[in-house]
Amino acid sequence: MSIQHHIHGDLLLAYCAATLDEGASILVATHLALCSDCRSDAEIVETLGGIFLENATTNQKQEKSDQKIFASIIKSHQSTASASSKSSLDSFVFPEPLRSYIGGDPDELDWQPVGGGIRQFLIKTHDSQTTARLLMIPAGKRVPDHGHQGFEATLVLSGSFYDRDSWYRRGDVSIADSTVIHHPAAGPEEDCICLAVTDAKLKFRSPLPRLFQKFHGI
Template sequence: MTDIKHHLTDALLMAYSAGTLPEAFNLTIAAHLSMCDDCRARLGAFDTVGGAVLEQCNRAPMDQGSLEATMARIMSAPTQAEDGKPKPGAASDLPAPLVDYVGGSLESVKWRSVGMGVKQAILPTSREATARLLFIPAGAAVPDHGHRGTELTLVLRGAFQDETDHFGPGDIEVANEDLHHTPVADIGADCICLAATDAPLRFRGLIPRIAQPFLRI
């Protein structure tokens, strides 16, 4: 996609390249990279630097047979056809990194209502952070909130705007403790996003605060 305006920061790309981010963040960044030529090119530069650094590091000794053991584990892992997930290359309206987490296309998503027409689907990731798909009806708003940590929001379909800017397909918003906002989906179409957070949100409204523990947001 060539009309993406909002990209990943250098710090996030370097952390992704180094493998130091939680799974939920890695998933969101990988989905954005699959849509964004610019960030993919920048990541390649960081990977090159990281490879050069590794070449200068002392090599750690490995046990005899380590390669064979690793390959055996890879070969014994269940294939996508065996565990019910789509085969590689199967048609989907989702970025490739998301397909396995959802189990197919958007039609496979098991949405759960969070109120005011907004729905979510929490994806299975490690506990360090949470990844969820969000469905925001056209013209609807997510309750105003702040952040106790970092939130990455990638637009998959439709668009939304908040106090900072307008975000369309492929755009990613990086929010931290300094941002308090009220995302509103564009009137023209429903908005579907992938959001990753490493800490609970800060809601001002009483009802969202009461529901927060049950909705895991």
């Protein structure tokens, strides 16, 4: 099944402008490895960004010429993206650049229990603003009810989860902020592994998850 939930435009723009924190950049880049549509959008943004920089002092006549260039670039990217959309998916559970951070085998990671059968693996970065972690949620298991003090982006790498009336499968991205309270549930078919990036601690409602949070900093 094709990817249904993509990177938001503001995240993609920030990634292309190299203004995203490392943790969020890993998530965006990993989604791009799996999603030819967003990869095509990123190429367009980067190409247009380069042209805008080159032509910062351009006059009106030059702007008309640029519009023609943009139109032809977008047209060519649309045709190449549709041609490659089925053949370009990365077959590893952890696509690059994630694989360079953590290796290629989920079974070799030092997963740590965080309560309720859920396990996490913290990804080492140089980023003090965001935290990137893998989560392993057992098949059919619900993540405890929680809200957010900041931003949370979750990218599915294997299995699936259900959240707020939608299914998320490999390559799909779920974004939550301080307005969202939710308790996603892994699909019944297999354990769900996802990459989660947060810029603040979660707000758990129940006492037991809050106790685990003290020890694991979720």
